[in-house]
Amino acid sequence: MSWHWESTVIAMVAFGVLYWLLSKYAFGPLFDVMEKRRQLVLEQMNTAESSRKAAEQQMEDQKAALQQARKEAYEIIEQARTTSSKQADDIVQTAKTEASRLKDDALKDIESEKNKAIAALRSEVGGISVKIASKIIEKQVDEKSQEQLVDQYLKEVGSK
Incomplete structure (x- = not known):
């Protein structure tokens, strides 16, 4: 086998021409397609x-919104508890005040009826005393008759 320098030169020239043709017509469009593909993958x-x-930000926002909703629900529940407790206390206080007022009114009515009864009794006793005195004066009775007369009038008063 001999070495021929002409064939080496021709091979190099052919390779150079082929490389130039490939780079102009094949490598350029191929590299463009590959660059476009690379850009698409990067995008x-x-x-x-x-x-x-x-998505992470939206997840955090949803978590915050859920936490806020839970907090508001808890505040509403606490406010309802406070309001119901206050209303219960108000109802109890109103009932106590009304009971006290009714008790005071009843005591006033009892006192008034008692005073009326005492006044009526005094009036009746005064009338009976006058009757007894007039009977005693009319009869001018002795002590024993006087006691019988007083006992009789007391029985009359007791039966009325």
């Missing part, structure tokens, strides 16, 4: 990352 990765971040 998709960036979009996926931003979507992930947006």
Whole structure:
């Protein structure tokens, strides 16, 4: 086997021409397609990352909203408890006040009826005393008759 320098030169020239043709017509469009593909993959990765971040942010917002809703619900429950406790205390206080007022009114009515009864009794006793005195004066009786007369009038008063 002999070595021929002409064939090496021709091979190098052919390789250079082929390389130039490939780079002009094949590598350029191929590299463009590959670059476009790389850009598309980068865009998709960036979009996926931003979507992930947006999803995380939305998840945090939902957690915060849920926490706020729970807090508001707890506050509403506590306010309802406080209001119901206050209303119960108000009802009890009103009932106590009304019971005290009714008791005072009843005591006033009892006192009034008692005074009326005492006044009526005094009036009746006064009338009976006058009758007894007039009978005693009319009869001018002795001590024994006088006691019988007083006992008789006391029985009359007791039966009325």
